Amino acid sequence: MPKPVTRYTGLLSAALLLGLLLGWSRAGSQINSSAYDLLLRFYPPPPGPSSSVILGIDEQTLNKHGGLLRMRQPLAQALEIVSRFQPAAVAIDIVLSEPGTEAENERLEQALASLPHVVLATHLSSSSMNPANASQTAAWEEPLKRFKKHAAALGHVHADPDNDGVNRQVLLAKVGGADRRWAMALEAYRLALGAASVRETASGLELGETFIPAPRVRDRPLRIRYANPSSPVNRLSVQDVIDHPDAAAIVKNRVVFAGVNVAGGIDRYLMTPYSFGMAMSGVEINANAYETLARGEFLLTVSESTELSVAVAAAVLIGLIFWRLTGNAAVGSALLVLIAAHGLPLFAFLSGYVFPVASLSAVTWFSAWTGGAYHYLVVRKQLGQAESQRDRYQRAVHYITHELRTPLTTIQGSSELISRYPLTDEKRKEIADTIHRESKRLGRMMETFLSVERLSAGQLELDCQEIDPSDLLTACVERCQTVAARKQIRVDYVPEPVEPLWGDREFLEYACYNLITNAVKYSPASTVITVRAWHETEKVCISVEDLGYGMDETEIKQIFGKFYRTKKALQSGVDGSGLGLAIVEEIVVRHGGSIEVESRVNHGSRFTLSLPSARRRAGQRIS
Ligand code: ADP
Numbered sequence: 359m360p361k362p363v364t365r366y367t368g369l370l371s372a373a374l375l376l377g378l379l380l381g382w383s384r385a386g387s388q389i390n391s392s393a394y395d396l397l398l399r400f401y402p403p404p405p406g407p408s409s410s411v412i413l414g415i416d417e418q419t420l421n422k423h424g425g426l427l428r429m430r431q432p433l434a435q436a437l438e439i440v441s442r443f444q445p446a447a448v449a450i451d452i453v454l455s456e457p458g459t460e461a462e463n464e465r466l467e468q469a470l471a472s473l474p475h476v477v478l479a480t481h482l483s484s485s486s487m488n489p490a491n492a493s494q495t496a497a498w499e500e501p502l503k504r505f506k507k508h509a510a511a512l513g514h515v516h517a518d519p520d521n522d523g524v525n526r527q528v529l530l531a532k533v534g535g536a537d538r539r540w541a542m543a544l545e546a547y548r549l550a551l552g553a554a555s556v557r558e559t560a561s562g563l564e565l566g567e568t569f570i571p572a573p574r575v576r577d578r579p580l581r582i583r584y585a586n587p588s589s590p591v592n593r594l595s596v597q598d599v600i601d602h603p604d605a606a607a608i609v610k611n612r613v614v615f616a617g618v619n620v621a622g623g624i625d626r627y628l629m630t631p632y633s634f635g636m637a638m639s640g641v642e643i644n645a646n647a648y649e650t651l652a653r654g655e656f657l658l659t660v661s662e663s664t665e666l667s668v669a670v671a672a673a674v675l676i677g678l679i680f681w682r683l684t685g686n687a688a689v690g691s692a693l694l695v696l697i698a699a700h701g702l703p704l705f706a707f708l709s710g711y712v713f714p715v716a717s718l719s720a721v722t723w724f725s726a727w728t729g730g731a732y733h734y735l736v737v738r739k740q741l742g743q744a745e746s747q748r749d750r751y752q753r754a755v756h757y758i759t760h761e762l763r764t765p766l767t768t769i770q771g772s773s774e775l776i777s778r779y780p781l782t783d784e785k786r787k788e789i790a791d792t793i794h795r796e797s798k799r800l801g802r803m804m805e806t807f808l809s810v811e812r813l814s815a816g817q818l819e820l821d822c823q824e825i826d827p828s829d830l831l832t833a834c835v836e837r838c839q840t841v842a843a844r845k846q847i848r849v850d851y852v853p854e855p856v857e858p859l860w861g862d863r864e865f866l867e868y869a870c871y872n873l874i875t876n877a878v879k880y881s882p883a884s885t886v887i888t889v890r891a892w893h894e895t896e897k898v899c900i901s902v903e904d905l906g907y908g909m910d911e912t913e914i915k916q917i918f919g920k921f922y923r924t925k926k927a928l929q930s931g932v933d934g935s936g937l938g939l940a941i942v943e944e945i946v947v948r949h950g951g952s953i954e955v956e957s958r959v960n961h962g963s964r965f966t967l968s969l970p971s972a973r974r975r976a977g978q979r980i981s
Pocket of ligand 1: 872906917924925928937938
């Protein structure tokens, strides 16, 4: 059977593993996402002016100009107006790859030429999104050459929603086929800053003096901190700009994101943590990604090793709490760890980190339940043991008072007789003998109880000598004959020559006598008890075997405990204190020997003593 500490750590490890598996499952990652969304909504960026403007091809623009395919003309018109107000950069979130008509292309080209810092969109063609044939067809769909030549940069507009369809991040460096493209928001930010290029390090990107923490993992994802719903990114309608050119004044020194922005959505509309069922257009998401960069409000996901270490630490802490503390202290401390585990993701978020809540939470709960349940079971077991100990002591006290009362009553009665009545000398002597006998019995009983305590405390000195086992056993068997005869029990003992043993005669006689009287007490009438002695290497063995009630495994383990008596012994009505075997064991152990019990319920028992032989003792003295 594993030791309690091994079993306990095994259970805690299982709880830890289960918690981690759950935390890293699909359900766990959904919990992480939902908790993240909640934090994002609770702690939005402070309201304030945005550093970008969305130039939206909205419903009224589409209605006025005849649908999406006719958009280059009004877009060109609006961009011409925008160029007059000196925007910091203009990002056009429409992939201008379709041929279009010459007239509209000409106009758009001229508009682009008049703008400073233009970023044009490129995206992965849908066939290349299929992982099965990605290697053959992966390609970035690019704007027509005539537009591209006026662009200061190309930026990808690839969206990367999570499994639940919610767009929480933008990939700053998206690889498609053999090429890698920077995100449109990043390129717009670079141009607005006037940085010549994006410099890469392991921990992030450098745009001139500006650093963006985006570690080199999977396309360098950047979590988008969507603008405060109470102050969204500025919006301009293409049609409004055409109708009221002065409205475009707000683009001054701001980055313009031009794209389709229709309520209800027709082009790349995605859910965001703020959506609540209403999707957001791609252009608005890109503008929000830009705002995140411009505000420098970065949220970094903690590494998996940190997540694992914290979970292991929490499990160990809870394990120690339930191992070392008890009661309210244990429950209170475990609750504190639970609260801390649930507060950590919030604290991390406020410090700019995203800590996955599911694994830590699952691990702490599972560990707390495991630790708590284990603790409860152990405490309950200890309580049970204490109760049965108390019970046994009560029975012992009861027995002792009962046993003492008999000789005491006799002594009292007899002494009263002597003092009250004139008695003959003969009668007086008879009563005096009774008093003497009973007081001796009383003394013996007291002596027995005291000897156990003294023996266990090591206060009794053994007076050792060579003893002939046959002598010892013959004397014991003789003493038992009267008690055995009352139950018509035969005690078989054939003295044989056995090596002498080394011990205290009085104590060893007590031990053997006790085993034989027990055999008589716990056997039915008319059975046989066999006593044997033999020697083995340097030891002498004595066994007492009966055909009595026997005991089961659990009882055998307890019979050497003070005051323990089996159920059968209690029910049989046979007197006993449950002290005899405790004394026997103590005597044998003090002699450097051992005692063994074999027993089967209703078949009988055999008690075997192994004691040091006198030869061994002599050997020890010589060496
Ligand atoms: P007691 O005074 O009750 O006999 P012991 O310490 O000598 O106390 O024995 C403890 C218990 O072990 C007994 O109460 C009895 O239940 C059990 N026991 C001891 N010897 C035997 C035996 N030979 N057969 C069955 N049960 C025994």
